[in-house]
Amino acid sequence: MCSCVIDNDSSLSPAWQYPWRENKGNGTIEGQAGILSAIMTVDALPSLVSFADWIRETDAHAAHRLVLMEQVERVLRKPEEVADADRRVLAEKLERWRYQHLNEHAGEFSSQHEALADALDLTANQLAGRPDRPPRATRRAIDDPSLDADTIEEAVAALGAGFPLDRLVDRATELTIEKFGGCRTTDVTGRMRQRVLLYAPVYVSSECVNHCRYCGFRHPQHITRKHLSVDEAVAQARILQQRGFRHLLVVGGDFPSKTTAAYYADILQALVREGVEPGIEIAPQSTQSYAELVDAGVCGLTLYQETYNEELYSHYHVRGPKSSYRWRLESHDRAAEAGVSRLGLGVLLGLADVQEDVIAMMRHAVYLMDRFPDRTLAFSLPRIHEAPDEFDIPHPVSDDQLIRLYCALRIGFPEAELVLSTREPAALRNRLAKICITQMSAGSSTAPGGYQPGGEDIGEQFPVVDHRSAAEVARWLEEEGFPVCWSIEETKSL
Ligand code: SF4
Incomplete structure (x- = not known):
């Protein structure tokens, strides 16, 4: 019989689900009131130690867990006697336990499981000495239609095929100019264009x-x-700097013994010394590892959920660390808590029902915007164009659909960066730039070492379709009147 203090049948009240929404934070005094009310709610949550009996009775690793809990209790009783680094190590252990717990019980998650996950989350946060906050609630947010009401109602309606595309394009173009229209334009007709970051x-x-x-x-x-x-x-970075770039995205696969946080931190530090603004598109990291990457100079995170449909996610991600849905889903929370200032979201179009995925992503963004009102959001919508022979793309997305999706994102998030890669052909990239894109890659190689002239051909992760050089893309943009920026810093001066 279970002796936990949490009632198995208790349903979660809205205040419990999204405590910070009581007084929505926006970085102002009002925002701080929101955080304070959230802390009061957090204080009412059960402490980790209250789960001891339940863990003893139900957890196969109970002995190990209870020892860890005892350690945590000791440290929390006298935190001043424990070095910061040791507290952070303990916090990481709790974070790891939390994701093991989330993975193990993914299909049968009761309110009691959820409550333990929240207690682990908040205790780890407390141990690491980070500001108090409500528990992470990304999973609840992406399934919650009530989040659509204030912010993304119009955007959700725009996703429907019945909404005329030309009207949508006009609206998205207007909003893009309103929010990103630069004070300088090179267009001979004097038409206003948004600035584009390359x-x-x-x-x-x-x-x-x-x-x-x-x-x-x-x-x-x-x-x-x-x-x-x-x-x-x-x-590689030096070659790209000679081509004009200052904003570079460090991209790597997931090979835990090689692509470690320390490896990326070394690269980031070296790039910062070269005068680069480095972002990352790498495997999800722990909160502590993200903090180390922030210290190393990372300016933004790009991480695609691929699909928000948990069942399909499991189907596509058969083995390896990426098979953990929640670990990936909460990456932006961990990164933002660690201090990353730009948060890039995306889905891989083609894997699942596109409307459902984009709505879930928009809710994810609303959640992040509420929780971290001072961060910049970015969206990218890569389509699968080429896959291994045995993989048939189950939900192909047409050009017009892609345009509709980007327009809906602009309507829902007028101030977000909308990002487009060289996976798409030049003509479509040009067309989308004239509507709503504010950030584009150009002259890309997707192979490690691929910018080295005469380097060995080791194959690209995905095929580049727009083969124009960076100079050619920049020239086209300038001829069309787009102010071109090569760094985030430069965008701030417009
Ligand atoms: S998409 Fe490819 S490179 Fe990325 S994690 Fe999966 S297998 Fe690795």
């Missing part, structure tokens, strides 16, 4: 242990793989 990816490692069914880089594939040293990554 960036390039630096692929540093094609090593990967994951088995994503749709990816030609997945672990069992026999391809030549390459893992750049820090110096090799810097050499």
